Amino acid sequence: MSIDKNxxxxxxxxxxxxxxxxxxxxxISKKRQDKRFEIILKEIRKIRKSSHPIKLADIxxxxxAMAHYLISxxxxxxxxxxxxxxxxxxxxxxxxRFSHSNISFFLGKKPNTLSMFTVMSGTYNLAMTGxxxxxxEYIFKCLSECWxxxxxxxxxxxxxxxxxxxxxxxxxxxxxxxxxxxxxxSFGPTRTAKSEELPNxxxxxxxxxxxxxxx
Numbered sequence: 001m002s003i004d005k006n007x008x009x010x011x012x013x014x015x016x017x018x019x020x021x022x023x024x025x026x027x028i029s030k031k032r033q034d035k036r037f038e039i040i041l042k043e044i045r046k047i048r049k050s051s052h053p054i055k056l057a058d059i060x061x062x063x064x065a066m067a068h069y070l071i072s073x074x075x076x077x078x079x080x081x082x083x084x085x086x087x088x089x090x091x092x093x094x095x096x097r098f099s100h101s102n103i104s105f106f107l108g109k110k111p112n113t114l115s116m117f118t119v120m121s122g123t124y125n126l127a128m129t130g131x132x133x134x135x136x137e138y139i140f141k142c143l144s145e146c147w148x149x150x151x152x153x154x155x156x157x158x159x160x161x162x163x164x165x166x167x168x169x170x171x172x173x174x175x176x177x178x179x180x181x182x183x184x185x186s187f188g189p190t191r192t193a194k195s196e197e198l199p200n201x202x203x204x205x206x207x208x209x210x211x212x213x214x215x
Contacts, residue, residue, distance in 0.1 A: 003138055004109070006128040008087045011062070020063040020093060026126050027065075032198060036121045037069045039193055039203050040155050044117050047153050047207065053102065055080045057115035059146060060123030062087075064094040067103050076100060082115065084108045109142055111149035118146045120156040127172040132164045135172050140182060147187050147206070154187065154206045161200075176202055 011025065018024035027033045048054055058066045061083030070076040083105045085091055094105040106112055124142075127135040147154055161173035176192065183190040183206050193203040 003128045004086055007126075010126070010128070011087050012089050015063065015087075015089060015093075020097070022065070025062040025065070025122070027122060033065055033122070034069055035195060035197050036157055036201065036203070037066055039157070039195060040119050040121060041070075041075065043155055043193055043203065043205050044119075044153070047205075047211070048116060053078060053080045055114075055116045056082065057111040057118045057146075057149070058083045059085075059109060059111075059118060059120045059142075061085050061094065061105065062090055064097055064105070066119075066121060067094070067098055067100075071100070076102065082106065082111065082113075084111065110145040114149050114151055116150075116152040118150040118154045120146075122157065124156070125159055125171055127166045127170050130166050130170070132166050132172065135166060136164065136174075136178075139172075140186065143183075144186065150208070152208055152211055155203060157201055157203045159200050160202045173200075174202075179204060 014026060015024045022030045022033050044054065056079050058081065062085060064083060067081055067083060070079060070081060079102065081103045083094055086107065086109050088107060091105050091107050111118060124139045129135050143154065158174040158179065159171055160176050164175040164178060165173050167173065180190050180192070183204060187206045188209040190204060190206045193205065195201070
């Protein structure tokens with residue numbers, strides 16, 4: 001079975017057990033989930049100070065947690081949000097739950113049109129292999145495809161450790177410097193953001209170099 005098919009299988013089982021909840025997408029808690037969204041949106045607003053709606057692609061959107069967060073924090077009107085997931089069941093759930101004119105959902109693992117920002121929150125934390133190098137290659141293959149459809153920045157978070165590994169519970173832990181080096185060589189300038197509330201998390205912000213030149 002391919003990695004993508006394994007992802008669909010595991011998340012379908014989880015969703016059927018826990019429904020549209022953080023646990024239903026292998027999240028520990030809503031608080032941690034929301035903190036990650038807060039960090040991502042803060043970084044977006046640092047880069048794009050605009051009064052016009054920001055086109056945002058959320059890769060691995062699951063049951064629509066980020067869309068719900070944007071609505072609950074009254075931020076949805078500043079975004080044209082598009083959620084993407086490779087699981088048909090989850091996309092079907094999202095289309096049932098949301099009817100806002102500036103929110104839409106699609107089946108896939110990369111944007112289908114150019115977006116200002118492409119984000120992935122928790123998308124790559126659950127590894128479908130015990131081989132850390134194999135999972136890293138899968139992540140960067142996905143990131144490469146997303147980068148082709150990103151005009152401003154690509155933002156994603158990972159669990160971190162001194163040395164990359166996959167835990168006994170199949171959680172992928174990245175090596176920060178290794179990820180930064182690969183992002184810089186493959187995409188462009190990359191920085192990170194951290195929060196004391198999420199000590200094992202790091203958010204990577206890859207910025208289009210043309211955007212920096214025009215700043």
